[in-house]
Amino acid sequence: MSDCKKCRTLFSDLLYGELESGQKQFLENHLQDCPKCKSELDELTAAVRFMEGRIRPEQGQSFWDDYWCRLTKRMKKENVFKPIKEKWLDVLIRRMQIYPRWTYQSAAAIVLIVIGIFIGRVLFSPSVINVSHVISSEDASQIGPDIQLIQRTHNYIERSKLMLLAVVNFDPETEDPFVLDLPYQQQVSRELVQEAGWLKKELAGFRQRRMQELIVDLEVILLQIANLESEPDMSVIKMIKDGVESRGILLKMNLADIRRSSNKKNKYKSF
């Protein structure tokens, strides 16, 4: 910044008596050497002096004496003195000003969080399956006869499966033939064959064709097991194994199981 420019910035401080001693010294030195700045300062000082000659028109004493009367007259006209009926919102805001702003901000944040949690729980969380409710709803008195029949059929299939697996998984080369416990297998097979007869008839009434076919296939195999000799005949066991395999009985049993579980899931969802 040139000295002249710096000098001009100090003019107002000089005129209004706010110049520091160091600045005063600088200004005095510069003004001695710079006639242009000096002339400008002289003009400014002259302008200030000239402006000081300004006179305000003096109002008479009566003007000031009547001032209050005129003011109150206007205030009455404009209904200023009338007590202002505050709106309920203004009253509320005024009362709320008792506490600092941060308390309301914190309260609002907490309310928002609670609402968010509530909405999240109600709308977006997966529905909880009330197993106890499902089980109780399956009470025999409330379940229809078709469901009871299907349950019985599946129980039957489960028991038959255990039986078949024991026979099918039997390896005569590595295992002792007595491990198979044929008499027991035969007894269970006879019971299952008997039950198969009733189930077939009942399933025919409820149009459960797949189940019916599976029961027929199982009946054949179970009958073979029931008719086994007390001494294990490896050729017959092999025949049973081939029969299970060729008819795809284990696969059909597994499929029936899958269908059952999927039906169960759909049922739970509907709750």
Added chain:
Amino acid sequence: MEENEQNIVDRICQGNKEAFQELVERYKKKIYFLAYDILGDHHEAEDISQEVFIKVFRSLKNFRRHSKMSSWIYQITTNSCIDALRKRKSKPKISLGDFNHISIKNNVERGSTRIQNPELSADASIMQRRIQNALYEVTPRERAVFMMRHYNDLEIKEIAEVLNVSSGTVKSMLFRALNKLRKELSIHRGRSAMEGNYE
């Protein structure tokens, strides 16, 4: 805020009319003169000063107790005057007659012996008109600052508080106003010299 003023404010808030009158008596001249200085018109100045007191009465409940009462009132006055100046389309006409009785009265108060001389009285009127005209060449805000400092004895710091600006800004506004006045007055001086009217 002074304790006394605090007391007045509390009483006004309780609906005490006498307290408000006390406040008006305390500030009426200051407000009127500041308004007159900025607006340059007696009727407008009175109107604005009344408006200021009405605003003060209405918003006293919202007044922040830690701030200075006078600064708050000056702030309302300045803003009202600047608004009035912005709304005004042309500057008020200043007649020579307005200043004739002023200058005579002023000379009497100063004990001047030259009062009898009508030529001097006319010169004083011309001078007042020149000052008033020069003041219309600065912006309303600059004029308000200049008037507060030169004719209402407000310190730079106080003006800064009134206008909500820094002291540096006030100083630069004052300098700008003064520079414009200097130029305006030198133009007038040149014209007067050419016309042979300048002393």
